[in-house]
Amino acid sequence: MKKIGIGFGIAIVMVLLFRSCFSTSSEEAILKENSMLIQEQIANVSKLVVSEGHFAEVYNYKDSQKLFGDLISADKKALVVVNAEVTVQYDLRKMKVEIDASEKTVYIRSIPEPEIKINPDFEYYDVSADFLNPFVADDYNRIKNNVKNSLMRKIEASSLKTNASNRLMSELSRFYVLTNALEWKLVYEGQKIKELDDFKLTNETFIY
Numbered sequence: 001m002k003k004i005g006i007g008f009g010i011a012i013v014m015v016l017l018f019r020s021c022f023s024t025s026s027e028e029a030i031l032k033e034n035s036m037l038i039q040e041q042i043a044n045v046s047k048l049v050v051s052e053g054h055f056a057e058v059y060n061y062k063d064s065q066k067l068f069g070d071l072i073s074a075d076k077k078a079l080v081v082v083n084a085e086v087t088v089q090y091d092l093r094k095m096k097v098e099i100d101a102s103e104k105t106v107y108i109r110s111i112p113e114p115e116i117k118i119n120p121d122f123e124y125y126d127v128s129a130d131f132l133n134p135f136v137a138d139d140y141n142r143i144k145n146n147v148k149n150s151l152m153r154k155i156e157a158s159s160l161k162t163n164a165s166n167r168l169m170s171e172l173s174r175f176y177v178l179t180n181a182l183e184w185k186l187v188y189e190g191q192k193i194k195e196l197d198d199f200k201l202t203n204e205t206f207i208y
Contacts, residue, residue, distance in 0.1 A: 031101055031104070032101075034101075034104075034182045034184065035099055035101045037178065037182070038099055038106055038175075038178060038179070038182075038184070039099065041174055041175065041178050042097050044174070045092050045095075045171045045172075045174060045175075046092055046093045046095070047092055047093065048089050048090070048091055048092070048093075049089060049090040049092060049164065049167045049168050049171055050087050050088070050089040050164070050167075051087065051088045051089070051160055051161075051163040051164035051167060052085065052086070052087050053085075053086045053087075053088075053155070053158060053160040054083070054084070054085060054086070055083075055084045055086055055151055055154050055155065055158075056081075056082065056083050056084070057080075057081075057082040057084070057147055057150055057151055057154075058079070058080070058081055058082075059079075059080040059081075059082065059143065059146065059147050059150065060077070060078075060079055060080075061077060061078045061079075061080060061139070061142075061143050061146075062075070062076070062077045063075070063076050063077070063133065063139065064076075064133075065132070065133045067132060072132070074130040074131075074132040074133030075128075075129075075130055075133065076128065076129035076130060076133050076134070076135060076139070077126070077127075077128055077129075078124050078125070078126065078127040078128075078135070078143070079124070079125040079126040079127075080122060080123070080124055080125070080143055080147065081122075081123045081125065082120050082121065082122055082123075082147050082151070083120070083121045084118055084119060084120040084121070084151055085118075085119045086116065086117070086118050086119075086151070086155060086160065087116070087117045088114055088115070088116050088155075088160050088161055088163075088164035089114065089115050089117070089164065090111070090112055090114055090115075090164065090167075090168050091112050091115065092111075092112065092168075092171060094112040095108065095110065095111055095112060096108070096109035096110045097109065103185070104182075104183070104184045104185060105184060105185040105186075105187055106175060106179055106184060106185070106186050106187070107187050107188075108172075108175070108186070108187070108188040108189075111168075111172075111188075111199075114161070114164060114165075114168075116152075116155065118148060118151060118152075120144075120147065120148070120151070122143075122144070122147075169196060169199065172196070172199055173196050175193075176193055176195075176196055179193075
């Protein structure tokens with residue numbers, strides 16, 4: 001009986017050890033699979049998120065110079081029609097993401113700043129200038145800068161930036177949905193993301 005008892009005890013220990021090893025192996029396999037799914041999702045969102053818009057501008061340029069005191073006025077002017085294609089984009093290829101499988105946590109370290117790209121097409125009409133005050137490179141540069149500033153005011157007042165931000169949130173929601181489904185944590189700027197609105201874009205400075 002004593003030998004039977006010892007044998008039974010050894011069998012129980014062997015079963016427990018087998019179950020423990022099987023459970024550990026199974027958990028490791030699941031963890032590895034989850035990590036691979038998250039890495040695949042990171043690859044899927046590593047792209048440009050772009051919103052596009054079209055803006056038009058009519059700009060009247062005038063310049064007058066007084067010569068010989070106030071005896072002579074040398075004037076120049078131009079009517080400029082501008083059609084511009086504008087994009088607001090987030091280059092998510094620059095997003096920094098880290099995966100801590102042991103803690104079942106995904107860290108979004110940084111989200112790239114948004115970029116505004118303006119591609120204007122200038123057409124000049126009714127260009128006239130006095131001999132003593134001709135059009136020079138500085139005039140065209142001044143026109144381009146003034147038009148750009150005017151276009152930026154229009155962009156700020158439009159829905160283009162909001163549309164780009166919404167598209168960004170749509171991409172980031174994939175992380176939120178996936179980590180929730182896998183029972184992982186998603187952390188951005190040291191804060192656990194409990195809902196999509198927790199993604200606060202702290203830097204609203206645009207790159208041109």
